[in-house]
Amino acid sequence: MSENKSVETFETSCCIVGGGPAGAILALILARQKIPVALLEAHDDFERDFRGDTIHPSALEILDELGLAARLHELPHSKIHGGSFMTPGGTLTVADFRRLKTRFPYIMMLPQAHFLEFITEEAKQYTNFQLRMGARVEELIEESGSVVGVRYEDEAGLHEVRALLTVGADGRSSRMRHLAKKEVVKTSPPMDVLWFRLPRRSDDAEGLLARNGSGHLVVMLDRLDEWQIAYVILKGSYGEIRAAGIDALRQSLVSIAPELADRVAHLKEWKQVAMLAVESSRVKQWYQPGLLLIGDAAHVMSPVGGVGINYAIQDAVVAANTLVEPLRAGRIEVRHLREVQRQREWPTRFIQRIQAFVQRVLVANVLRTDRPLQVPRIVRLILRTPLLRDIPARIIAFGLKRVHVKPSLRS
Ligand SMILES: Cc1cc2nc3c(=O)[nH]c(=O)nc-3n(C[C@H](O)[C@H](O)[C@H](O)COP(=O)(O)OP(=O)(O)OC[C@H]3O[C@@H](n4cnc5c(N)ncnc54)[C@H](O)[C@@H]3O)c2cc1C
Numbered sequence: 001m002s003e004n005k006s007v008e009t010f011e012t013s014c015c016i017v018g019g020g021p022a023g024a025i026l027a028l029i030l031a032r033q034k035i036p037v038a039l040l041e042a043h044d045d046f047e048r049d050f051r052g053d054t055i056h057p058s059a060l061e062i063l064d065e066l067g068l069a070a071r072l073h074e075l076p077h078s079k080i081h082g083g084s085f086m087t088p089g090g091t092l093t094v095a096d097f098r099r100l101k102t103r104f105p106y107i108m109m110l111p112q113a114h115f116l117e118f119i120t121e122e123a124k125q126y127t128n129f130q131l132r133m134g135a136r137v138e139e140l141i142e143e144s145g146s147v148v149g150v151r152y153e154d155e156a157g158l159h160e161v162r163a164l165l166t167v168g169a170d171g172r173s174s175r176m177r178h179l180a181k182k183e184v185v186k187t188s189p190p191m192d193v194l195w196f197r198l199p200r201r202s203d204d205a206e207g208l209l210a211r212n213g214s215g216h217l218v219v220m221l222d223r224l225d226e227w228q229i230a231y232v233i234l235k236g237s238y239g240e241i242r243a244a245g246i247d248a249l250r251q252s253l254v255s256i257a258p259e260l261a262d263r264v265a266h267l268k269e270w271k272q273v274a275m276l277a278v279e280s281s282r283v284k285q286w287y288q289p290g291l292l293l294i295g296d297a298a299h300v301m302s303p304v305g306g307v308g309i310n311y312a313i314q315d316a317v318v319a320a321n322t323l324v325e326p327l328r329a330g331r332i333e334v335r336h337l338r339e340v341q342r343q344r345e346w347p348t349r350f351i352q353r354i355q356a357f358v359q360r361v362l363v364a365n366v367l368r369t370d371r372p373l374q375v376p377r378i379v380r381l382i383l384r385t386p387l388l389r390d391i392p393a394r395i396i397a398f399g400l401k402r403v404h405v406k407p408s409l410r411s
Pocket of ligand 1: 041
């Protein structure tokens with residue numbers, strides 16, 4: 001940080017670093033409870049292309065409990081009611097959300113920027129909420145073994161925020177996790193993902209479609225007039241694919257999804273393609289005195305099942321459920337922070353195990369072969385047996401268990 005700028009200091013009860021889904025939802029719930037809260041976001045806006053745009057039934061139920069689901073649905077969005085794998089033997093339905101018991105039997109596809117603007121606009125109604133954009137946190141302030149706030153720099157200069165509780169919700173490359181020297185347990189997903197968009201026609205198939213061929217997996221997500229396409233590649237092979245040229249990518253795509261032949265020309269240059277280096281990790285201890293990590297800062301999720309946003313939102317709700325009263329009382333103890341990890345660690349480990357299994361058994365095999373996937377008989381049987389077939393949909397929709405906003409925090 002620069003040495004000769006003056007330092008502005010302000011105090012709040014809870015300082016949240018990172019205005020992603022985890023930080024924004026936690027800030028909103030605290031703001032509604034009249035708890036002084038500051039949300040610090042490094043970027044000047046929420047625009048993000050190809051971030052998680054999937055809001056699953058679990059998160060929609062939470063937004064409903066907060067009284068926001070109806071208005072959220074007024075924003076332009078599409079709905080995915082299920083997912084299918086297309087194999088030589090026919091289409092295999094992997095998840096049908098319509099059969100789940102929920103008011104929201106679909107995945108809502110909404111640009112993450114619109115979601116975050118919506119949530120932070122709600123929070124701005126409360127004078128005890130402060131949103132600081134362009135505020136990149138660089139340092140923790142520690143006193144007597146506790147984190148008591150952070151220092152950040154923006155265009156106006158240096159700032160210190162002092163808080164009873166600091167929350168690191170600053171995503172997969174978390175600076176807070178790094179500053180707190182947290183030990184991270186990592187696994188090695190076998191893939192990376194290239195994201196891009198192509199036009200979608202009204203007579204195209206609907207929902208989420210997956211299929212493989214020529215050593216790649218292609219997942220197509222229905223976004224009304226566009227397909228959002230995930231082209232899954234072997235980990236570390238992006239350089240090779242790029243060197244082969246965009247035309248080779250177009251040809252490979254058409255060989256796997258021939259119906260895209262009439263529009264693949266829209267993919268003209270590499271800047272239309274975003275590369276996601278897939279990671280999966282979790283920190284061993286999500287807290288220390290005065291500091292809690294949530295969302296991707298605590299656990300980076302693989303894109304399998306697209307659960308990252310929903311787990312981030314569930315973490316935020318559990319943190320709010322657990323911490324509102326201690327924050328109101330002005331006393332946050334380590335046991336309160338430990339309780340958040342206790343409630344969220346197992347659901348996270350559970351889903352990460354399942355993702356690792358799918359990556360090992362399905363994705364890694366698909367990426368090693370040029371032939372269309374032969375789905376094992378046992379998997380076909382499960383997906384056709386009434387009592388078992390909805391297990392994948394339930395796991396994707398809700399995770400290990402549903403999280404609810406405490407009734408006292410709903411208004
Ligand atoms: C390309 C891509 C595609 C994805 N697709 C999906 C999907 O389809 N479905 C899904 O559920 N998930 C998806 N994910 C994952 C999903 O985006 C994350 O799991 C989710 O956003 C995590 O939420 P979060 O609030 O924990 O962190 P983030 O959303 O990462 O938010 C962290 C915020 O902290 C800010 N920040 C970082 N450092 C600092 C700092 N030092 N000071 C202040 N602010 C800081 C960042 O600017 C960011 O706004 C995808 C991720 C990527 C990268």
